[in-house]
Amino acid sequence: MTTAKSGRVPDELERLVGAHRSRPLLALAPMEGISDAIVRDLLSGLGGMDFCVTEFIRVTDRPVPKKVLLRECPELKFGGRTTAGVPVMLQLLGSDPENVGQSAARAVELGAVGIDLNFGCPARRVNGHHGGAALLTQLDRLRTIVETTRAYCPAGVPVSAKIRLGWENPEDVLDIARAAEDGGASWLTIHGRTKVQMYKPRAQWSWIRQAAARVKIPVIANGDIFTPDDLSACQKETQLHLFMIGRGAFRTPNAFRWMSGLDARPWNVHQSLDLIEIFVARVQADEATSDGGRVALGRLKGWIRALCDASPHISPLFHTVKRTVHLQAALECLKAFRSMPESFLNLGQPTAP
Numbered sequence: 603m604t605t606a607k608s609g610r611v612p613d614e615l616e617r618l619v620g621a622h623r624s625r626p627l628l629a630l631a632p633m634e635g636i637s638d639a640i641v642r643d644l645l646s647g648l649g650g651m652d653f654c655v656t657e658f659i660r661v662t663d664r665p666v667p668k669k670v671l672l673r674e675c676p677e678l679k680f681g682g683r684t685t686a687g688v689p690v691m692l693q694l695l696g697s698d699p700e701n702v703g704q705s706a707a708r709a710v711e712l713g714a715v716g717i718d719l720n721f722g723c724p725a726r727r728v729n730g731h732h733g734g735a736a737l738l739t740q741l742d743r744l745r746t747i748v749e750t751t752r753a754y755c756p757a758g759v760p761v762s763a764k765i766r767l768g769w770e771n772p773e774d775v776l777d778i779a780r781a782a783e784d785g786g787a788s789w790l791t792i793h794g795r796t797k798v799q800m801y802k803p804r805a806q807w808s809w810i811r812q813a814a815a816r817v818k819i820p821v822i823a824n825g826d827i828f829t830p831d832d833l834s835a836c837q838k839e840t841q842l843h844l845f846m847i848g849r850g851a852f853r854t855p856n857a858f859r860w861m862s863g864l865d866a867r868p869w870n871v872h873q874s875l876d877l878i879e880i881f882v883a884r885v886q887a888d889e890a891t892s893d894g895g896r897v898a899l900g901r902l903k904g905w906i907r908a909l910c911d912a913s914p915h916i917s918p919l920f921h922t923v924k925r926t927v928h929l930q931a932a933l934e935c936l937k938a939f940r941s942m943p944e945s946f947l948n949l950g951q952p953t954a955p
């Protein structure tokens with residue numbers, strides 16, 4: 603197998619994402635409540651993204667019903683790809699190997715191009731049922747979940763695992779990575795933090811490098827990649843060629859174009875707000891969320907909040923929008939903000955976080 607370290611996209615990933623590319627492979631991270639099908643469609647349509655992953659789909663005491671799989675991953679109706687043709691890995695989170703495996707089999711029957719297994723979610727309600735990051739402390743079970751899922755999926759359908767460095771001790775990642783590999787994972791995505799660290803201290807990329815050296819399967823590095831400089835630094839520190847980006851895609855909506863070299867710079871605020879307005883219109887139009895704009899308003903606030911992380915000068919917009927209770931009022935704030943003179947708005951490029 604060609605390795606991620608050689609700069610080539612490894613075979614199994616290459617089958618998923620298509621022809622070999624000289625630039626690093628870039629995937630959109632799964633983000634519950636944020637990276638739904640509309641976002642995946644919009645962001646993948648911009649270019650520069652090689653694959654994406656659904657938000658986690660929870661497997662409880664029975665296999666996930668088909669209608670839930672189709673609701674969470676509507677791309678299944680279109681060959682498991684977004685409109686732009688970007689493949690979508692379907693992520694499952696559960697602690698019962700049989701139920702996870704059978705859910706995976708159903709997803710593949712419906713058209714999933716690959717299954718990703720969540721071993722990183724830090725939510726208490728999930729960990730309380732031995733799911734997500736709780737499995738980082740139960741390596742036999744983690745291995746069995748991967749193995750069983752693999753057995754339920756036809757050959758050629760990748761089964762990947764997304765892990766953190768451990769529950770509390772980052773060095774545990776070495777054994778965790780091995781357990782996932784032993785179970786037959788096609789590749790690993792490693793978020794460079796422990797469960798206890800949640801999302802705060804800087805991701806520890808050096809542990810990702812050490813874990814990658816312990817396994818033969820490809821490793822995707824994840825955590826705190828927001829700019830092309832971060833990408834280069836992560837590449838240097840991990841010696842890897844495969845990366846996953848989460849929050850950065852919301853702070854800078856053209857993050858994938860920027861990091862893949864399609865764009866020379868991050869979008870300015872107007873460009874980002876243009877995309878967010880399209881997003882809001884699509885959320886509203888989505889029958890599943892026809893609720894008088896409540897969901898769209900929440901998502902609008904969330905995305906503007908994320909933009910502020912890269913462009914602090916627009917925080918006055920967030921503070922006004924945050925107080926609105928109706929979508930229409932929030933859209934009016936947006937309009938008013940956008941009609942201000944550019945000199946007043948200081949509409950330069952976002953700053954690196």
Ligand SMILES: Cc1cc2nc3c(=O)[nH]c(=O)nc-3n(C[C@H](O)[C@H](O)[C@H](O)COP(=O)(O)O)c2cc1C
Nearest residue numbers: 631632633634657658720764793825826847848849
């Ligand atoms: C709001 C939120 C929701 C997330 N949901 C998921 C999820 O459903 N599945 C998963 O594997 N990781 C999830 N993550 C973790 C991200 O995929 C990613 O590993 C993490 O944000 C670090 O990458 P980043 O620094 O590029 O954001 C979530 C993270 C955030 C902030």
